[in-house]
Amino acid sequence: MSSQRPSAWYAVPAFAFFALFAALPMLLVIYLSFTAWDGLGSPAVNGGENWSRLLEDSEARASVWRTLLLMVVSWLVQTPIALLIGVWAAGKQRSRAVLSSIFFLPLLLSTAAIALLWQALLEPNFGAFVGGPLFLGDPDIALYTVVLVISWQFIPFHTLLYQGAARAVPPSLYEAATLDGASRVSKFRHITLPQLRYTVVTSSVLMLVGSLTTFDTVLILTNGGPGTATRILPLHMYITGFSGFEMGYASTIAVVLVVLGTALSLAVMRWSGFRSMSSQQEGS
Amino acid sequence: MGLVALTAVVSACGTSGPGETNTGALKIWALEDPVLNKIENQSIDSFKAGGGNASLETFGNDPYKQRLRVAIGSPQAPDLFFNWGGGNLKEYVDAGKVADLTSVLEENKAVKDAFIPSVLDGAKLGDKYYGVPMRGMQPVLLFFNKKVFTEAGAQPPTTWDELLTLVDTFKAKGITPIALAGTQAWTELMWAEYVLDRVAGPEVFKNIRDNGPAGWKDPAVVEAMTKLKDLIDRGAFGTSFASVGYDAGGASTILAQGKAAMHLMGSWEYTNQLDQSPDFVKNGDLGWVAFPSISGGKGDAGNLVGNVSNFYSATTDSKSLDAAKKFVTTELNKDSYIEALVAAGDVPPVVGAEEKLKKSPNPEYASFIYELVLDSKNFQLSWDQDLPADDATFMLTQLQEFFLGKVSPQQFVDAVAAR
Numbered sequence: 271m272s273s274q275r276p277s278a279w280y281a282v283p284a285f286a287f288f289a290l291f292a293a294l295p296m297l298l299v300i301y302l303s304f305t306a307w308d309g310l311g312s313p314a315v316n317g318g319e320n321w322s323r324l325l326e327d328s329e330a331r332a333s334v335w336r337t338l339l340l341m342v343v344s345w346l347v348q349t350p351i352a353l354l355i356g357v358w359a360a361g362k363q364r365s366r367a368v369l370s371s372i373f374f375l376p377l378l379l380s381t382a383a384i385a386l387l388w389q390a391l392l393e394p395n396f397g398a399f400v401g402g403p404l405f406l407g408d409p410d411i412a413l414y415t416v417v418l419v420i421s422w423q424f425i426p427f428h429t430l431l432y433q434g435a436a437r438a439v440p441p442s443l444y445e446a447a448t449l450d451g452a453s454r455v456s457k458f459r460h461i462t463l464p465q466l467r468y469t470v471v472t473s474s475v476l477m478l479v480g481s482l483t484t485f486d487t488v489l490i491l492t493n494g495g496p497g498t499a500t501r502i503l504p505l506h507m508y509i510t511g512f513s514g515f516e517m518g519y520a521s522t523i524a525v526v527l528v529v530l531g532t533a534l535s536l537a538v539m540r541w542s543g544f545r546s547m548s549s550q551q552e553g554s
Numbered sequence: 555m556g557l558v559a560l561t562a563v564v565s566a567c568g569t570s571g572p573g574e575t576n577t578g579a580l581k582i583w584a585l586e587d588p589v590l591n592k593i594e595n596q597s598i599d600s601f602k603a604g605g606g607n608a609s610l611e612t613f614g615n616d617p618y619k620q621r622l623r624v625a626i627g628s629p630q631a632p633d634l635f636f637n638w639g640g641g642n643l644k645e646y647v648d649a650g651k652v653a654d655l656t657s658v659l660e661e662n663k664a665v666k667d668a669f670i671p672s673v674l675d676g677a678k679l680g681d682k683y684y685g686v687p688m689r690g691m692q693p694v695l696l697f698f699n700k701k702v703f704t705e706a707g708a709q710p711p712t713t714w715d716e717l718l719t720l721v722d723t724f725k726a727k728g729i730t731p732i733a734l735a736g737t738q739a740w741t742e743l744m745w746a747e748y749v750l751d752r753v754a755g756p757e758v759f760k761n762i763r764d765n766g767p768a769g770w771k772d773p774a775v776v777e778a779m780t781k782l783k784d785l786i787d788r789g790a791f792g793t794s795f796a797s798v799g800y801d802a803g804g805a806s807t808i809l810a811q812g813k814a815a816m817h818l819m820g821s822w823e824y825t826n827q828l829d830q831s832p833d834f835v836k837n838g839d840l841g842w843v844a845f846p847s848i849s850g851g852k853g854d855a856g857n858l859v860g861n862v863s864n865f866y867s868a869t870t871d872s873k874s875l876d877a878a879k880k881f882v883t884t885e886l887n888k889d890s891y892i893e894a895l896v897a898a899g900d901v902p903p904v905v906g907a908e909e910k911l912k913k914s915p916n917p918e919y920a921s922f923i924y925e926l927v928l929d930s931k932n933f934q935l936s937w938d939q940d941l942p943a944d945d946a947t948f949m950l951t952q953l954q955e956f957f958l959g960k961v962s963p964q965q966f967v968d969a970v971a972a973r
Binding site for chain 2: 310390396404405495510
């Protein structure tokens with residue numbers, strides 16, 4: 271026991287689990303992406319046919335764009351709201367505890383329940399907005415409606431992250447700033463935001479990768495419609511695989527999703543300097 | 555599902571009596587339906603009483619299709635499985651997974667003759683039979699709200715031109731002329747199926763199904779889709795159809811409430827209305843007619859589209875193939891089974907059911923459907939069930955874009971023909 275670190279054997283269960291439930295299925299999917307398989311009989315290797323088809327598939331391309339749009343807009347909507355509510359909820363106001371638990375409610379509902387709830391609310395004949403915009407029926411706004419529903423569901427979670435982090439900001443920093451006569455806005459800008467930097471990164475990675483793989487909400491809420499207006503990549507994969515039974519081609523789309531997701535989280539980490547992070551405790 | 559699992563366990567325990575050659579109970583898979591599952595279980599009881607052994611497992615619609623796809627050909631495969639006939643069944647037949655039932659049907663002539671030929675043909679591929687009908691017939695009808703029609707002084711349409719005029723009539727009164735649950739493409743498909751059939755007859759689609767997507771290039775398809783586009787552009791379906799769902803009850807409810815005047819739907823709409831808006835049906839306000847004729851069109855005005863029936867088909871690898879054959883030739887044409895279907899409001903696909911249908915809970919409606927099917931020259935299975943799954947999925951997507959006005963009739967044809 272010369273080293274302070276636990277022995278490498280401690281990692282064996284985790285590695286075994288990862289190999290069995292993540293690595294192995296992923297290898298199988300990569301294999302399937304080079305086959306034609308309709309679910310009947312055994313997969314037949316067809317070389318790069320699925321991959322060249324993917325390059326020409328305008329529907330796949332469009333769904334990649336929709337996914338990216340959904341991701342960016344979700345991030346733009348969720349981050350500022352979650353940040354502001356989180357910082358506010360970390361304060362000492364009297365109404366804080368009650369309001370925070372109300373904000374938290376959507377996170378307690380299952381995704382299916384949320385999707386069905388909003389579907390009913392937005393129903394054009396019997397919903398809450400009869401005569402209003404066709405939130406789910408207008409191809410030009412349906413994707414933004416999806417963003418709203420997803421944000422409603424997940425902002426509470428990110429609020430929680432920011433709330434926790436904001437509470438960890440040393441009060442001495444604010445006291446010093448108050449003595450210097452700083453306004454609330456400049457305290458937020460110059461103390462809170464920089465201190466929450468790593469929380470922003472964490473929350474953003476979760477948000478971006480989360481919206482890349484968003485599936486259940488859209489499946490139930492719009493099933494990709496109207497037309498293909500909300501058919502994002504994971505849903506395109508699902509429809510190809512489980513309605514069209516083109517399992518080989520659906521696997522190809524799945525591989526693209528894995529690559530996109532990995533690249534994205536690596537990019538966010540690098541861009542934000544997260545990897546060079548040293549302990550936040552030091553120097554505080 | 556708990557019950558289903560339990561049934562499976564119980565039946566698994568009751569396997570093989572002495573001297574039995576097969577390995578156990580006949581495993582039957584069907585679609586979940588509280589009313590009809592009860593009847594299916596009765597048929598199993600009757601089979602058991604005759605010395606056989608069988609058990610039923612049921613699944614929701616989409617899970618069923620996925621489950622069957624994965625299970626068939628594996629040791630978990632059922633011995634008898636529920637299906638829709640047509641191209642849906644063809645994929646399994648082409649893969650060599652479905653047993654040919656022609657010889658048993660020929661040996662049991664009485665069974666074969668018990669079913670309406672055009673319905674039995676729903677599971678006929680080439681000159682071989684691969685399934686036996688096991689549920690009622692579900693043609694697509696044009697439903698309408700009688701009260702709304704009376705108030706407008708209008709008559710249900712018998713021709714396409716009358717339908718167009720009615721659209722203007724109801725629009726002027728602020729009523730959506732036709733309810734359409736457009737979140738689901740199969741509701742839109744019913745329109746395309748009927749219009750093409752009336753314009754060109756059933757051969758154009760049969761050619762597409764049998765000879766591949768190039769068949770879509772038949773000029774009749776563009777002509778039919780152009781007619782349909784006129785209807786959409788005229789405002790027949792209102793503006794919000796793309797976010798109305800059928801499963802959520804949206805389209806049926808606006809018909810019942812008089813916010814919409816007509817609704818093209820499968821015959822199950824009647825039971826659905828009875829369930830959701832019982833007063834609407836009991837007051838006699840729900841009306842129904844066959845799809846209008848199109849003048850100058852080649853298709854016979856009596857032709858139908860919809861679900862011809864559902865079928866039980868046997869799997870080739872079944873260890874209980876003989877028992878499966880015995881089941882489909884003894885249980886599905888039994889009087890008790892047919893009567894149970896009638897009592898549940900179904901219209902069984904057997905010949906000479908007129909008397910039985912008089913005892914149906916909705917005799918007028920049941921007899922209407924029965925006569926309609928008997929008189930029809932052609933009963934086309936829904937296209938999405940009749941085409942291979944990948945082509946069908948692609949076509950449904952294109953159709954939704956078409957209804958949204960994003961794809962023109964020509965673009966629709968070009969897209970589906972290029973598959």
